[in-house]
């Protein structure tokens with residue numbers, strides 16, 4: 001199943017994407033919230049759709065998409081989880097996962113603009129596979145970790161490198177700005193993915209391929225990441241773990257290239273769909 005959320009003005013409605021069509025499932029009566037995931041919502045939604053399939057209203061045209069799940073309690077990110085990306089940033093591949101947090105206010109729809117923060121010069125891209133947690137997870141073992149996954153999602157872990165690396169302290173200053181977590185188009189349930197460890201991830205800026213990786217090259221695999229993070233903090237239903245980016249970010253180039261207003265970023269992961277984001281500068285009144 002591919003879960004989506006439609007945005008019409010300030011109204012958000014749950015939906016699904018099936019057989020190349022968008023369907024409104026407002027009649028199910030629930031949004032994709034912490035409570036939804038905690039109460040076996042994915043399976044209840046599946047039963048609802050099986051029963052109501054013929055009656056579901058189809059969304060015509062290209063609906064505006066929001067984040068495919070409600071705002072979670074946290075977005076946990078894994079840094080330097082691909083050896084080629086660690087090398088391009090001058091870092092040694094880590095011996096334990098690097099963890100940092102992204103603010104939940106950085107979430108934005110998959111095709112919404114990326115907003116360059118005021119005064120920023122080094123806004124950068126990172127295509128990533130995000131894991132969405134299905135149920136409360138604390139001290140879970142690697143063996144049971146995948147049973148805590150609600151689904152997977154395309155994520156662009158936008159970063160402002162000066163804020164992240166040159167302004168003192170931890171990375172979080174450069175990771176949580178508004179619009180820095182475009183998420184979606186879909187939340188894809190695990191049954192739709194044949195092998196999560198063999199997915200191609202790619203990203204283009206203005207049509208130029210910048211990232212072209214494969215989840216096979218993750219240093220720490222998803223079961224380990226879930227188990228590891230859950231030994232430091234409790235993960236709630238709907239929480240996100242973003243699993244790191246492969247090589248090809250702007251920071252990694254010999255002459256670093258960063259995003260400018262007017263640029264267009266396109267990205268995708270096999271089976272998780274694609275997204276397109278235009279870059280705009282934040283005005284002083286916004």
Ligand code: ZN
Nearest residue numbers: 126157244245
């Ligand atoms: Zn990242």
